[in-house]
Amino acid sequence: MTKRQTRLFFIICTVGFSIVFVVLTIHSHTRFGELTHADKLTDEVVAGRDVWHAGNCINCHTLMREGAYYAPDLTKITDHRG
Secondary structure (H helix, E strand, C coil): CCCCHHHHHHHHHHHHHHHHHHHHHHHHHHCCHHHCCHCCCCCHHHHHHHHHHHHCCHHHHCCEEEECCCCCCCCCCCHCCC
């Protein structure tokens, strides 16, 4: 490859992948409601999320495989505690 061909290849690939990135980002944003089940959020779920964020629980606990591992996993805590 010559220097000109290399530069052209780089520019075409950069533009192509940028277009793919923008299209996939737009596609993801149009499906947020479907992917997050936003229509099924109840007041209890929102209140639980607020407590989770206010207390920085994610710094110690794990929930749905996300968070730290210092404290117990809270994913199925109602199965254990009732």
